[in-house]
Amino acid sequence: MLRFLVGGILNVAVGYGSYLILLHWFSYEVAYAIAYLLGIIVSYVFGALYVFRQPMRWRSALRYPLVYLLQFLLGLILLRILVELVHMPQQFAPLAVAVLTIPATFLASRTIIRMN
Numbered sequence: 001m002l003r004f005l006v007g008g009i010l011n012v013a014v015g016y017g018s019y020l021i022l023l024h025w026f027s028y029e030v031a032y033a034i035a036y037l038l039g040i041i042v043s044y045v046f047g048a049l050y051v052f053r054q055p056m057r058w059r060s061a062l063r064y065p066l067v068y069l070l071q072f073l074l075g076l077i078l079l080r081i082l083v084e085l086v087h088m089p090q091q092f093a094p095l096a097v098a099v100l101t102i103p104a105t106f107l108a109s110r111t112i113i114r115m116n
Contacts, residue, residue: 003051004106010046015039040065044113052113060113067108075101 015035022031044064048056075097082088082096 001106004047004109005102007043007046007051008102011039011043014042040068043067043109047109048113052110054113060115063112063115064109067105067112070108071101071105074104 015038018038019031019035022034025031026034044061045056047064048054048060054060075094078097078100079093082093083090088096
């Protein structure tokens with residue numbers, strides 16, 4: 001799990017850094033899209049080789065974006081629960097969502113990367 005957290009920090013740094021660099025040449029929407037895709041690639045490579053110590057495979061690489069879809073959908077549900085039912089301030093709810101989705105993201109990443 002510690003390696004997963006280190007990978008997440010690395011991924012945020014690469015994604016955000018890429019976004020800032022790409023803003024020099026592209027609109028913010030295009031820069032965000034490219035940086036997001038780069039983040040998925042970095043996350044897969046780092047996750048496969050360092051976090052879960054598995055060989056990279058085309059099959060798992062093609063499935064890996066499903067982790068991000070799962071993370072987004074789960075995060076959206078949790079965000080609504082925290083804001084609407086728990087009455088957490090909208091400014092802080094995404095931080096709680098990020099922490100709460102770490103276990104699901106870890107398990108989904110591990111499952112997909114380890115699939116043959």
